[in-house]
Amino acid sequence: MDPHLLRTFVAVAECGSFSAAAHRLGYTQSAVSQHIAALEHDLGTPLLRRRPVVPTVPGERLLEHAGAILLRLDAARADVHRATGDPPGTLSIAASPLAAADGRLANALTEVRRARAGTAVVLTVCGREAVAQGVAAGEYHLGLIDGVAAPSDPLRLFDVGSLRTTAVSHEDLVVALAKDHPLAGRHRISLHDLVDARWIDAPDVAAPLPDLRAATETDGIRPALTYSGTDVASLLALIAAGHGLAVLPLSATGSEVATVQLSTPRLLHRTELLHGHTSEPSAAALTAVLSGP
Missing domain, CATH: 3.40.190.10 (Periplasmic binding protein-like II)
Known part of the structure; x- marks a missing residue:
């Protein structure tokens, strides 16, 4: 199954329109139609009804898998990219609102920037799912996410591939x-x-x-x-x-x-750090500070 065709299918299903999906993806409407036709031919079944544009029953089944499949592909690409070594100098972090407000993050960033002078930090505050997916897709070096769990349980996270978690507080x-x-x-x-x-x-x-x-x-x-x-x-x-x-x-x-x-x-309210292979030195340093006593 071609992931490019799958992305097009997800866009059409979410937009409810071939033209709107074409605008989102930067394709022509004809190209979007060809992608859907090719995917339907590959799977041997119609995936979308045309008037209105809604998934068929097989299309709904495919949608249940599509998000996780595409995220895992993005995570794999990001992991390979991280293994080649990220450009030094910029540390990109995403944090859920309560995690961003935790003073530990601000204090840890102060310590890291003092130790690694010249590091530019980009902090994005967004929803919990966006944090997890952004780190998995390689948009951010690290993610700080919060949630609730029983004392003996870790946070229940979204399907984010091979990301590691480190307890913070x-x-x-x-x-x-x-x-x-x-x-x-x-x-x-x-x-x-x-x-x-x-x-x-x-x-x-x-x-x-x-x-x-x-x-x-x-x-x-x-x-x-x-x-x-x-x-x-x-x-x-x-x-x-x-x-x-x-x-x-x-x-x-x-x-x-x-x-x-x-x-x-x-x-308990838990805060955890999400990360892959933190090859970027500032990301590794921040991970060490936040996971310390």
């Missing part, structure tokens, strides 16, 4: 809620007692609601409001205004919200 979690919320005076609370509460789904900032549902083994914990941004201050403002609850590390909260320590189930 962990912290207890709290439930953040409006100051006038009936539960605001509690010292500790069980997540099971909040299954039917109003929740804010902020998957790139707070503990993702699917993780909380898995921890409580329930279909509850449903969002009253969804926040798709990466700004922690905006999430706290929504909580303070009474739009819902969120689970966060205590260090990420502020005086505008009340916090109650999460007692059960036992969960």
Whole structure:
């Protein structure tokens, strides 16, 4: 299966249009049509309906595999590129919002830049999945990602090929809620007692609601409001205004919200470093600092 044809198929399926996919990929519409026809001939089945442009049942099955296949190919290319030696002088890092706000990263960068004078640092703050995929695809030397997990478990990560993870830090979690919320005076609370509460789904900032549902083994914990941004201050403002609850590390909260320590189930907020073969000297130095005691 030609990966170029597969990328075209994914673009058409995501755009719902041959012309829009052509614009995204920089191809002519005729070239996109030829790619899809060649892929359908190779697999021996129609993959897309034309009016409207939607995947067939076999096409849906292919889409389930396509993202992971293309990411692994990008990861392989990046790994080979890293093995040849990256150009020195620039350190590119991606971090999820809470990981970027952790003072350990700023302090570690200070130490690395002091030891390796002249290093230019490019820091990109983005969602957790974008961090993992960007490091796997070679867009960034390193990624710093956060999430929630049981004390004995590592973070559940996306399918990112052969990336390595290094533990950086962990912290207890709290439930953040409006100051006038009936539960605001509690010292500790069980997540099971909040299954039917109003929740804010902020998957790139707070503990993702699917993780909380898995921890409580329930279909509850449903969002009253969804926040798709990466700004922690905006999430706290929504909580303070009474739009819902969120689970966060205590260090990420502020005086505008009340916090109650999460007692059960036992969960921790973890920060981990994602990296491949850190051949770039500054990347290797930063990895050593962040993974140290």
